[in-house]
Amino acid sequence: TRKFAVFGNPIKHSKSPLIHAAFAEQFGHSLEYRAVRVELDGFERAVRGFFASGGSGLNVTVPFKTQASDLADIQSEHSRLAGAANFLVLDEQGRIAADNTDGLGLVRDMVVNQGWLLQGARILLLGAGGAARGVAGPLLQERPHSLFIANRTAHKAAQLAQEFGGLGDVRGGDISGIEERTFDIVINATSTGLSGETLSLAPALLNERSCCYDMVYGPEPTPFMRWAAQHAAWAVADGAGMLVEQAAESYFRWYGARPETAPVIRRVRDALG
Ligand code: ATR
Helix, strand or coil, rough: EEEEEEEEECCCCCCCHHHHHHHHHEEEEECCEEEEEECCCCCHHHHHHHHHCCCCCECCCCHHHHHHHHHHHEEEEEHHHHCCEEEEECCCCCCCEEECCCHHHHHHHHHHHHHCCCCEEEEEEECCCCHHHHHHHHHHHHHCEEEEEEEEHHHHHHHHHHHHHHHHCEEEEEEHHCCCCEEEEECCCCCCCCCCCCCCCCCHHEEEEECCCCEECCCCCCHHHHHHCCCCCCEEEHHHHHHHHHHHHHHHHHCCCCCCCCHHHCCCCCHHH
């Protein structure tokens, strides 16, 4: 039995054990996957202890993703660009290697599961924190027309736009100063979906083809999703698919096998109640 875990704080509501158990079932793999609440000042110790005691691989969630990327000996391009990792593994030489599968998970859910076209799209990314940083690179690799990063604190968006500017047409600015254009894809990467706070967004951002995605998920639509539906967005989705797809990317790296995600997304939704 190979041992895996997800480290976070809080971790009680993590769906990762359920997701990975469902993947393992598909292949008949024998896997143990635990959700572990790690003390805020004990992340590095916990990681080293986990691998020293024979652990095969880790997922990392809030608030440890930056630390995960910092402590790694080797970084993938995705985790280097994001400055954050949600995936750690030991390589054959015993070095800790970090990767970030969040952006790939988001892109896969939008393109494959939802059928949205990213190539040539005008994308608006709301937020400039860790969540936005984690997905900007993979979004740009899909060759959109442009990416506008909008944030309450404008200078953070401008900073992010500058960092990712080498990958395409990227601009950044104030969230309330973007009324004058419409977007094909609008992604909420602010933490308002978790806190239930409302973003104030101009309906003129949307056109009849706009697709809106909230990176968080829960039993009820978020305020952003309700806003999108009220203003007749073409399609609205939450982050349950992203969650399962980023897990599938982890699973693929660990086992070399790509699980079927659709039935697992349904199971996650059932578990949300
Ligand atoms: P995460 O890791 O989830 O990205 P974070 O790094 O703390 O968390 O970033 C939170 C993001 O949500 C930021 O972009 C934040 O905007 P600021 O940079 O201006 O703080 C955004 N955010 C949080 N609450 C918000 C609110 N009520 N309205 C608009 N943006 C909000």
